Amino acid sequence: MPVGAWDSHMHVTSPDYPLAKTAAYKPSLHSLDHAMTFEKTIGLSNIVLVQPSIYGNDNSCLLDALKEIGPSKGRGVVAFDPNDIAPDTLQSWHKLGVRGVRLNFKSTNESFDVEVVKKSLRKYADIVRPLDWVVELFIDLEQLRLITDIIPELGVKFCVAHFGAPDMRRWKSYPTDASDVPGMQHLTTLLSQADNLWVKISGHYRYDLSVDNMAGTESITKLLLSTARDKLVFASDWPHTRFEGLDVKPFVSKCLDWADEHDAKDMVFRDNAKFLWSCT
Template identity: 55%
Template sequence: MPAGAWDCHMHVTSPEYPLVANAAYVPSLHNFQHAMKFESTIGISKIVLVQPSIYGDDNSCLLDALKEIGPANGRGVVGIDPNAVDMSTLQAWHKLGVRGVRLNLKSTNVQFTEESLNDLLKSYADVIRPLGWVLELYIGMESIPILERAAGSLGVRIVIAHCGAPKLPSVDDKAYPLDPYKLYGFRSLVNLLQDGNTWIKFSAAYRFDPDPEMRGIEVIARELLKKAGNRVVFASDWPHTRFDGLDVRPFVERCIEWTDAAALTEEVFSLNAQELWK
């Protein structure tokens, strides 16, 4: 890891914090102390805490952890109801290190049309624009063409989680070696990154690529580094919710391999994150 490396997407969870009624899972204890013990094993001290979907808009667990690490080494991405949050609350969170809001459309299986997504994105962007915050989206790659058409009018920076959540062919499919441009939405993703106001996280490859060699994610990663290496950041996705016991080291090592080959390791692990999270 280069000096000052960032983990741009990880979570803290604890059973002591209340869950939303429709929570998809019950969390184990993965608190701030556990998180930093993990981060020390991969050589990271600077983190971005992201609100897990199971807590909805109650950010207590995240904010308590953010208070412990402090704004010099920590940033937060919270969950909000854009129609119910007040600016004084957001400003207080900003002082703690919050720099973004999360809109999780993928794992919560939100159904939307292009019109309804545009309205939803605008409602979030209008709230965070005065603070200069980031709009983080967990969205399937097949929906990124809609995002491409909407992004220019939002007036906020965007970060797309988890490699763009691609739908990859089976590991036995004859499609390998994969042409990433045959994945619906990939070209729109490249366009967004090259426009300069959108970033992407290299994270959670295991959620989309069942291949132990990560052949699908690798071609996506190498092409994104080639086309828009200044808009890529690294993230571990610790504690790998619903993938308990996962060994993330192979993915971390592959990310370093890809970025070393592109001469972009310092950018992806440090410099791009500093720019994105201010």
């Protein structure tokens, strides 16, 4: 593991914090202490805490954890309503280490209206642009292809979580030609042409049909590495919500190997994340 590496996507949860009415599950206790104990097992000490959908726009659990770890080793990606957020609140979060906002299109049952989504993206971009924050999208590739035209023009950094949630069930040439994944060519084209898009290498077990040998994940990761190795960041997705108990170490090891094959280990595990999350 490169010195100073970052885990760009993980969560802390606790039953002590109130759930949103739309919460899809009830969390166990996955505290910051638990998180850092896990990170030590894979050689990491720098983390990006991402707001889980179960808490809606109440970021209290995440913010309390950021206060504890400090901005030198922690970053945060929050959720908020763009129609009801005060500049002072954003500034106070920024001081704690928040560097992004999460838009979740996968863990909700809301319809994906393209024009409504584009209008929302413009609102969020206008709000976070002065802070140089990231707009993180939990979105699938076939939704992403509908908004690729607007991403380059908004003047903020975008990050797509979990490989873009690929639908490997419809991958005709699985697991060989990753460009055949529905929507993948839109992602690789955008990565090649836009200078403001990153992708998280994470959450493979949520989509791969061969989770044990990660054949599909390997093909996709290598395609993305060959397309834009400077636009990829590693993430563990700990504590693997709804997949608790998963051993992610084989995935970490594979990612190190795949990145090393493309002479990109320092990039994927450290340098890209430091730039994306504005880490000095």
